[in-house]
Amino acid sequence: xxxxxxxxxxxxxxxxxxxxxxxxxxxxxxxxxxxxxxxxxxxxxxxxxxxxxxxxxxxxxxxxxxxxxxxxxxxxxxxxxxxxxxxxxxxxxxxxxxxxxxxxxxxxxxxxxxxxxxxxxxxxxxxxxxxxxxxxxxxxxxxxxxxxxxxxxxxxxxxxxxxxxxxxxxxxxxxxxxxxxxxxxxxxxxxxxxxxxxxxxxxxxxxxxxxxxxxxxxxxxxxxxxxxxxxxxxxxxxxxxxxxxxxxxxxxxxxxxxxxxxxxxxxxxxxxxxxxxxxxxxxxxxxxxxxxxxxxxxxxxxxxxxxxxxxxxxxxxxxxxxxxxxxxxxxxxxxxxxxxxxxxxxxxxxxxxxxxxxxxxxxxxxxxxxxxxxxxxxxxxxxxxxxxxxxxxxxxxxxxxxxxxxxxxxx
Amino acid sequence: xxxxxxxxxxxxxxxxxxxxxxxxxxxxxxxxxxxxxxxxxxxxxxxxxxxxxxxxxxxxxxxxxxxxxxxxxxxxxxxxxxxxxxxxxxxxxxxxxxxxxxxxxxxxxxxxxxxxxxxxxxxxxxxxxxxxxxxxxxxxxxxxxxxxxxxxxxxxxxxxxxxxxxxxxxxxxxxxxxxxxxxxxxxxxxxxxxxxxxxxxxxxxxxxxxxxxxxxxxxxxxxxxxxxxxxxxxxxxxxxxxxxxxxxxxxxxxxxxxxxxxxxxxxxxxxxxxxxxxxxxxxxxxxxxxxxxxxxxxxxxxxxxxxxxxxxxxxxxxxxxxxxxxxxxxxxxxxxxxxxxxxxxxxxxxxxxxxxxxxxxxxxxxxxxxxxxxxxxxxxxxxxxxxxxxxxxxxxxxxxxxxxxxxxxxx
Numbered sequence: 001x002x003x004x005x006x007x008x009x010x011x012x013x014x015x016x017x018x019x020x021x022x023x024x025x026x027x028x029x030x031x032x033x034x035x036x037x038x039x040x041x042x043x044x045x046x047x048x049x050x051x052x053x054x055x056x057x058x059x060x061x062x063x064x065x066x067x068x069x070x071x072x073x074x075x076x077x078x079x080x081x082x083x084x085x086x087x088x089x090x091x092x093x094x095x096x097x098x099x100x101x102x103x104x105x106x107x108x109x110x111x112x113x114x115x116x117x118x119x120x121x122x123x124x125x126x127x128x129x130x131x132x133x134x135x136x137x138x139x140x141x142x143x144x145x146x147x148x149x150x151x152x153x154x155x156x157x158x159x160x161x162x163x164x165x166x167x168x169x170x171x172x173x174x175x176x177x178x179x180x181x182x183x184x185x186x187x188x189x190x191x192x193x194x195x196x197x198x199x200x201x202x203x204x205x206x207x208x209x210x211x212x213x214x215x216x217x218x219x220x221x222x223x224x225x226x227x228x229x230x231x232x233x234x235x236x237x238x239x240x241x242x243x244x245x246x247x248x249x250x251x252x253x254x255x256x257x258x259x260x261x262x263x264x265x266x267x268x269x270x271x272x273x274x275x276x277x278x279x280x281x282x283x284x285x286x287x288x289x290x291x292x293x294x295x296x297x298x299x300x301x302x303x304x305x306x307x308x309x310x311x312x313x314x315x316x317x318x319x320x321x322x323x324x325x326x327x328x329x330x331x332x333x334x335x336x337x338x339x340x341x342x343x344x345x346x347x348x349x350x351x352x353x354x355x356x357x358x359x360x361x362x363x364x365x366x367x368x369x370x371x372x373x374x375x376x377x378x379x380x381x382x383x384x385x386x387x388x389x390x391x392x393x394x395x396x397x398x399x400x401x402x403x404x405x406x407x408x409x410x411x
Numbered sequence: 412x413x414x415x416x417x418x419x420x421x422x423x424x425x426x427x428x429x430x431x432x433x434x435x436x437x438x439x440x441x442x443x444x445x446x447x448x449x450x451x452x453x454x455x456x457x458x459x460x461x462x463x464x465x466x467x468x469x470x471x472x473x474x475x476x477x478x479x480x481x482x483x484x485x486x487x488x489x490x491x492x493x494x495x496x497x498x499x500x501x502x503x504x505x506x507x508x509x510x511x512x513x514x515x516x517x518x519x520x521x522x523x524x525x526x527x528x529x530x531x532x533x534x535x536x537x538x539x540x541x542x543x544x545x546x547x548x549x550x551x552x553x554x555x556x557x558x559x560x561x562x563x564x565x566x567x568x569x570x571x572x573x574x575x576x577x578x579x580x581x582x583x584x585x586x587x588x589x590x591x592x593x594x595x596x597x598x599x600x601x602x603x604x605x606x607x608x609x610x611x612x613x614x615x616x617x618x619x620x621x622x623x624x625x626x627x628x629x630x631x632x633x634x635x636x637x638x639x640x641x642x643x644x645x646x647x648x649x650x651x652x653x654x655x656x657x658x659x660x661x662x663x664x665x666x667x668x669x670x671x672x673x674x675x676x677x678x679x680x681x682x683x684x685x686x687x688x689x690x691x692x693x694x695x696x697x698x699x700x701x702x703x704x705x706x707x708x709x710x711x712x713x714x715x716x717x718x719x720x721x722x723x724x725x726x727x728x729x730x731x732x733x734x735x736x737x738x739x740x741x742x743x744x745x746x747x748x749x750x751x752x753x754x755x756x757x758x759x760x761x762x763x764x765x766x767x768x769x770x771x772x773x774x775x776x777x778x779x780x781x782x783x784x785x786x787x788x789x790x791x792x793x794x795x796x797x798x799x800x801x802x803x804x805x806x807x808x809x810x811x812x813x814x815x816x817x818x819x820x821x822x
Binding site for chain 1: 425522523
């Protein structure tokens with residue numbers, strides 16, 4: 001069974017709002033085992049909406065629409081859907097009462113045009129709107145379905161959760177389970193070349209690499225009649241992949257890099273401090289995203305100037321003189337220095353050229369040195385990162401945390 | 412002239428990522444006076460992509476695609492577009508060199524499948540990718556255009572800005588000019604109530620308030636045959652609005668809060684240091700987004716623990732004892748302390764409860780105190796911010812910079 005999502009609204013077509021409804025519905029439908037092959041967006045225009053419905057009904061069993069259920073004349077989704085299915089609308093007393101009640105509760109007087117929201121074709125399943133006035137509906141004709149949902153995400157999601165999901169579950173006999181591996185330190189092409197045979201070996205589960213938030217992800221998706229079977233199909237694939245590229249996989253699903261690193265520090269009872277130049281506080285700020293970090297995070301320093309590197313971290317002026325602020329040696333002394341000054345087991349240091357100015361032929365924009373100190377041993381990695389100033393600093397931060405993760409794995 | 416946007420990628424169809432590319436392109440095209448009537452999304456599937464192209468070409472002059480230009484086998488957008496236009500691809504030496512250079516710079520080995528990205532049909536306009544490896548292209552056949560752009564927003568946007576926009580400008584005869592006022596410290600409803608008469612007065616320019624990146628924006632858009640006329644229509648409106656809510660407007664268009672504040676500091680020759688608790692380095696990291704900041708930014712401290720507040724900032728232990736770490740008094744001593752220790756004219760301090768744990772009835776999650784020290788005078792503002800841990804810390808950072816801006820305006 002397959003479905004298609006039509007988002008209705010001129011505000012989407014003009015780019016005034018981001019269409020998060022389609023993303024939400026696509027994910028929910030995938031998890032219900034309902035294939036979504038097309039999503040589309042059209043404005044509040046009858047001809048184009050009819051066109052979208054007719055195209056959609058040719059290729060899909062179910063069309064789910066969001067938006068265009070408001071009280072004003074430019075809200076036409078329900079009317080157009082009925083036209084396409086050639087179904088007449090009549091007032092639904094029950095819905096009308098609920099709308100009147102909604103306004104009464106808010107102490108707002110209900111205007112005539114709100115009544116429009118209480119009209120539905122005979123035999124339609126009417127979907128309650130607990131967060132607004134516009135009810136939704138499920139229309140059916142010759143094994144084709146049009147499911148009409150409101151546009152405001154708060155109203156749409158609750159309606160889908162409460163009424164549409166259970167309805168679709170009964171229709172679908174398959175579910176999709178998806179697991180995501182989060183990788184760092186390997187490129188998309190290299191990854192694929194290392195696991196291409198595994199990818200090509202089978203189509204259930206499917207394996208798809210993609211980039212999200214400047215990181216590489218690998219999604220393994222299994223289709224089955226129940227969750228346990230699906231997971232049993234996914235597990236061996238994950239193991240296979242781990243054998244090939246395990247050290248690049250830092251987490252699964254929704255676990256963040258800072259969560260992984262913070263948990264390792266807490267578990268190993270290692271205190272940490274940070275000395276940041278080019279990242280300017282992003283490393284500490286990212287670590288502190290993890291609520292439990294306070295037990296091990298002692299202090300962070302943003303030593304942007306040479307003076308502060310000398311005064312706060314005890315970097316040797318000669319080192320800065322001889323090798324420069326952006327150098328392996330300086331990164332090393334920064335990491336050692338802050339660990340010593342703040343008396344922590346672990347320290348991270350960053351120094352680099354984020355640009356746009358300040359690059360030279362031997363020290364280009366994007367050059368970043370990251371130092372990791374753990375119980376007396378300091379290692380420094382050199383990176384050439386691409387992107388604008390902000391991206392270079394974000395990538396430097398991600399690399400710093402990943403470098404720390406790899407060092408902690410050795411313990 | 413009308414265009415339509417096709418977003419290609421299974422990650423969109425499965426709801427793994429939000430499709431912000433379509434939103435960006437829709438907005439940009441509207442500003443170019445090019446009508447967009449349809450947006451659609453399809454997975455990396457040849458038949459369905461062909462179907463989407465053919466449907467689109469029936470009803471639109473221009474099709475713009477994003478995604479599916481990667482090096483892997485499931486990236487097929489360019490190949491399918493050429494098939495639809497019946498155009499043969501051949502290797503473009505110039506693009507190949509650029510891709511090889513990209514990998515060389517990063518010191519990463521280039522794999523065979525990256526070469527795929529250098530193939531284009533004869534006569535196509537090849538679009539440089541300054542942020543990645545995959546070049547885009549403009550294909551033309553019998554007055555129909557297919558414009559192929561990469562999926563990663565950073566790559567797509569830069570390519571559109573630099574090469575596609577000028578190209579489309581030449582094709583369109585009417586233009587929309589849009590200016591954006593960025594506001595902080597005022598709510599959407601209050602803003603609208605203050606300028607509703609100006610909004611209703613006219614429809615060209617139009618005035619639209621909206622929320623972006625947790626901030627309030629006001630977009631003024633004029634339609635005209637040339638840019639100068641459009642700007643002359645917009646200017647008086649902006650002046651009118653400034654008369655009403657001027658102090659909440661911190662910048663126009665693409666100027667960031669950190670740019671505004673940094674420029675004020677540099678212009679007034681004021682050095683700055685930061686002492687952060689709940690924001691954990693976000694304030695310094697945000698300031699350092701501005702490249703020129705190094706001349707005034709002396710040092711930042713992430714004093715997450717009480718000890719560090721005492722040792723590094725000289726906060727009085729009794730103050731922490733009596734009022735707690737999250738208090739007006741502590742914020743005040745933190746700001747004073749860091750300004751004194753690091754000998755700067757200006758200092759920012761933040762202390763608060765970002766949650767999810769740690770809230771009490773009198774000190775709830777979201778309570779944040781922000782201290783601003785300028786040449787001896789310290790002021791502290793109290794905020795109750797909403798959202799999750801990350802949002803509270805981001806809002807605290809934005810408020811800290813805005814508080815500083817307002818203090819600097821008084822000088």
